[in-house]
Amino acid sequence: MQRATLDLWVGLFVVAGIVAVLFLALKVGNLGGYDNGATYVVKASFDNIGGLKPRAPVKSAGVVVGRVADIGFDPKSYEALVTLSLSARYSFPQDSSAAIMTSGLLGEQYIALEAGGDEKMLANGDVLKITQGAVVLENLIGQFLYNKNDSQTEQAAP
Amino acid sequence: MSDNLIEIRDLSFTYGQRLVLKGINLTARRGQVIAIMGNSGCGKTTLLRLIGGAMKPTSGSLKVDGIEMGRIDQDALYQLRRRMGMLFQFGALFTDMSVFDNVAFQLREHTDLPESMIRDLVFMKLNAVGLRGAHDLMPSELSGGMSRRVALARSIALDPMLILYDEPFAGLDPISLGVTGNLIRRLTDTLGMTSIVVTHDVQESLKMVDYVYFVSEGVIEAEGTPAEIKASQLPYVHQFVHGEENGPVPFHYPAPDYAADLGLAA
Amino acid sequence: MMQALIGYIRGIGRRTVDRVWRMGVAARFFLLVLLHSGTSFRRFHLIIREIFTAGVLSLIIILVSGLFVGMVLGLQGYETLQTYGAEESLGVLVSLSLVRELGPVVAALLFASRAGSAITAEIGLMKATEQIAAMEMMAVDPIARVVAPRFWGAVISMPLLAALFSAMGVLGGYLVGVVLIGVDAGSFWSQMQAAVDFKEDIINGVIKSVVFGIAVTIIALFEGYDAPPTAEGVSRATTRTVVTSSLAILGLDFILTAFMFRGV
Known part of the structure; x- marks a missing residue:
């Protein structure tokens, strides 16, 4: 085969391959989203993170603004230490609060970030003070049954 | 510069357990055509490979252009x-290249x-072998004699x-042979x-060579000019x-008694 | 009885030693190829030629298989997800299966049988027809001139083919899920984008396909280079290439997956 034809085919092949990678990165993956921008890191402690996993989304008002970068355990306070990496495009007041939520009844868990009213904004390395851990289904059911028993005994008492 | 391009003295070569060549002496002067003849499996191809440096002699001396092949390093x-060419039995042309590219191969590489x-x-080079017109053919389109000639052009x-x-004569028709x-x-x-x-083609090679060596069972059985050999x-x-059919090289491979093998032994 | 047992154990031992020895030879061969790669990069058209034979000629089978695998994933995934009312996650299922596993693995399996076997057969035949020996006699190192360009051509082609396979698969899933069945296009793409991470999933998939490419190619080259120079030897070597590289792909995939996606 002629060298020029060969080069043309190989060129087309390489371009097609790169287009495929770009398609996967931008259309299938999340590279088109926040990830390509700069990020800053904030930390938050939770009494219980439930089934939260690294890379879980951080949402504010339902919009993905960052991801869980790391999950650790603080041996002094016996709490979970979660590192969030937030897109530099969004800034939040310093007294913002974080809560671990579940999308749907059985869906994946994410961190909901609720903006506060402080004038100072969160900076890299700051710690979120107001947090709410995951709601554990077993505790919830236990509580529910306990309350039900309570109200039954109350009704039976008089 | 010595007059002898190749000097072989007491060369022996063992392959595995087998002694293939034992005590070969051979000299090739510059400008000569030397034939090494012998029946199949006598070690003549091995001798050729030793000269080409594809294998190293077990003992003895093999000098090509004054260089001792037994101690030569890769470079x-x-x-x-x-400065050497080799023509393989069936040409060994590169099947993924045209005739032109085959001949140009070494020029481009070196x-x-x-x-x-x-x-x-x-x-x-192609003109020298009479195949200038075939330069854009692929090796699969050539006849046996033609590919042998292309390979010759490539090696020169x-x-x-x-x-x-x-x-070089194996499997060629009489015209291609000549x-x-x-x-x-x-x-x-x-x-x-x-x-x-x-080669083992006696008639063709005796017409053109200067000197003949006969190899049998790993030793030089006879040598001389074509006239002496004839x-x-x-x-x-x-x-x-x-x-x-019969002579020192028997028709039969060594075997037990025929009658015994057929179960007719008394 | 005892004799038979000892003979049997001895057989196992001999085969093990043979295998290990062969692996050692293959590893040395791999190093040799890397060492002699300079020529191919100085004369890049040698590699381009091999990208053509290994990559471009494998395109059709890769694209068609990718499309169909994606379509089947779309169909089957929909059936299962629908039971849980989660058919919007179809995009996630299709894309993650393809990008993480099926893309690299199936593309590599197809590559092994399409390009790997061709490489083995070609080099085996070059050896059988003394072309390799002729090259050596012309003072050209066949590892540098024949083996290394094929190695790099195939190693460059493999990740591109795997990416094309995955991309075609996602399109196939989209065709069946969104166009044919009618899953909402918006949630198909958005859920997919929320779940597929560039670094964790796509880059890891590419790394996998590069590793598979290296494994398949070196097996194919080694089997070809090592094949007995007969018709039977070459045909056996070709079969061995497909079998060995398929097993290598699956084994390596398990190891890589365990390292990459552990705890996720």
Whole structure:
């Protein structure tokens, strides 16, 4: 085969391959989203993170603004230490609060970030003070049954 | 510069447990065509490979252009091989390249010549073997004799001092046979090369060579000019030259008694 | 009885030693190829030629298989997800299966049988027809001139083919899920984008395909280079290439997956 034809085919092949990678990165993956921008890191402690996993989304008002970068355990306070990496495009007041939520009844868990009213904004390395851990289904059911028993005994008492 | 391009003294070679060559003495002067003959499996191809440096002798001395092949390192061997050509039994042309690219292969690998000069050189070499017109054919489109000639053109691409031929006549029709034989003689003379031809085609090679070595069972059985060989009364040479069925080389592979094998033994 | 047992154990031992020895030879061969790669990069058209034979000629089978695998994933995934009312996650299922596993693995399996076997057969035949020996006699190192360009051509082609396979698969899933069945296009793409991470999933998939490419190619080259120079030897070597490289792909995939996606 002629060298020029060969080069043309190989060129087309390489371009097609790169287009495929770009398609996967931008259309299938999340590279088109926040990830390509700069990020800053904030930390938050939770009494219980439930089934939260690294890379879980951080949402504010339902919009993905960052991801869980790391999950650790603080041996002094016996709490979970979660590192969030937030897109530099969004800034939040310093007294913002974080809560671990579940999308749907059985869906994946994410961190909901609720903006506060402080004038100072969160900076890299700051710690979120107001947090709410995951709601554990077993505790919830236990509580529910306990309350039900309570109200039954109350009704039976008089 | 010594007059002898190849000097072999007391060369032995063992392959595994088998002693293939035992005490070979051979000399090739510059500008000669030497034939190494013998029946199949006598070790003549091994001898050729030793000269080409594909294998190392077990003992003895093998000098090519004054260089001892037993102690040569890889770089020096590759340097030496640039001045050597080898024609393989069936040509061994690169099947994924055209005739032109085959002949140009070494020029492109070993020189920085511009493409126009490579083109001229390739056409000169192809013309020498009479196949300039076939330059854009693929090896699969060539007949056996033609691919042998292309391979010859390829091996003379860098104007070597020595060409080794491994069975250049095998499987050729009488016309191609004569053409190839004449080519070897003519190229050797015009390019001032030395040729070593390993063959078992007695009639064709006796017409063109300067000197003949007969190898049998790993030793040189006889040697001499073609005229001497034809007149030789040695039983082995006589059998070989005249193609007789029985002689020192028996028709039968060593076997137990025939009658015993058939169960007829008393 | 005892004799038979000892003979049997001895057989196992001999085969093990043979295998290990062969692996050692293959590893040395791999190093040799890397060491002699300079020529191919100085004369890049040698590699381009091999990208053509290994990559471009494998395109059709890769694209068609990718499309169909994606379509089947779309169909089957929909059936299962629908039971849980989660058919919007179809995009996630299709894309993650393809990008993480099926893309690299199936593309590599197809590559092994399409390009790997061709490489083995070609080099085996070059050896059988003394072309390799002729090259050596012309003072050209066949590892540098024949083996290394094929190695790099195939190693460059493999990740591109795997990416094309995955991309075609996602399109196939989209065709069946969104166009044919009618899953909402918006949630198909958005859920997919929320779940597929560039670094964790796509880059890891590419790394996998590069590793598979290296494994398949070196097996194919080694089998070809090592094949007995006969018709039977070459045909056996070709079969061995497909079998060995398929097993190598699956084994390596398990190891890589365990390292990459552990705890996720």
